[in-house]
Amino acid sequence: MRIYRLIFLRELRKVFSYKANYIFSLMFYSSIIFLISIGLQGQDSILTNVAPSLIWVSIILVLFLSFEDIFHDDYYxxxxxxxxxxxxxxYGFSLIKSISHWLANCLPMIIITPIIGIFVNLDSEIIIPMLITLIIGTPALSFIGCMGSSLILSLKIHGLIMPIIILPLFLPILVFGIGALDVLIFNGFEELFLRQLALLAGISGLSIVFCPIASAYIIKANYD
Amino acid sequence: MELFVKNLSCSLSGRKIISDISFSLKTGENLKISGENGSGKTTLLRTISGLSSFDSGEILINKKEIFLLGHNAGIKQNLTVEEDLDFWSNFYQNEHDDKILKELSLNSKMYSQCRYLSQGQKQKLALTRLFCSNKKIWLLDEPFSFLDEESSIFLLNKIENHRQNNGITIIVSHQNLIKNPDLSINLGDQ
Structure with a gap:
């Protein structure tokens, strides 16, 4: 356990010492949201209704940029x-990589979401539920992304292989993440919101348990 | 503690790299492996360390005592030399020796990020990990690469000390710095 703690701390030091990495992610995230808000200027009601979708899709797009590098350095x-x-x-190493990826990439984006939400006219009543869905749903993105990253580990030229493989796995997260918020926007608070949240939590839970196992097997296969 | 390799054969991407190699090393012995590029020196070290699989044969070794110094030494570009040293000394639960840092002229680079180190300095940093590890079986792949004369002599002395302390060393090297190895294998002769 002591060694895993050391490796985890080293990973965190590594990802946060290279500030450009997550600052660029935050800038890219802000830029996407900002550009969409300019594109839909003057259509505040439309923007309010699609704000949760825009935020979720933007986060997924930004995360794709970081997935390729997760295991790359450690392998080479x-x-x-x-x-x-x-x-x-x-398994332990993949778990550490996924958690540090979430802390370095997803958490900063979640933190600035209430501010970014202003650009897309995010309803103030939706901000807290938005953060809840992101906190519950984004771990699944990091863990699935890590698994995808291990798939392309030994490929020198991979291009769009990883996005094509893992994008379908993101669909349930996107559907339930946005779905839960849509229920709140269009119907007000009801049980369906909690059900969608529970499904989202279930997907994250499964990802946290099974994705590191899959990553471990895939990395081992790269060695054999 | 001994190391046995019996009738070892390895392939890489379907091509036979090593065929039917056998040797054994007792405590306090060292082996020098030489051979032309692509003859399988690195593959042999990786196979002995358990990183690569092999087609046939037998390897008997205490895996807990292995230290492999490969072409890449796990140095993180955006961590400082001090952070790297601290990590490995905590990892092996063994303080790094300031004298060694001084001998290898790394003491003045403690707060530099590893990305700013030269290849030679990176090799020296990798060597500090070796000395910190307290492992008995050293597998060294071109350990003298990029090292200046002074540091090469320092490493040679360390290898000799390791031998006297009943350690086993397998060295892959193109240079003739190891003068009297207990065993020598030329993979080009296969």
């Missing part, structure tokens, strides 16, 4: 070799 700079020799389980 020899870190994975060392961990394998030292008997660090690939």
């Amino acid at each position: 700079d020899g870190t994975l070799d060392i961990y394998l020799i030292e008997n660090i389980t690939l």
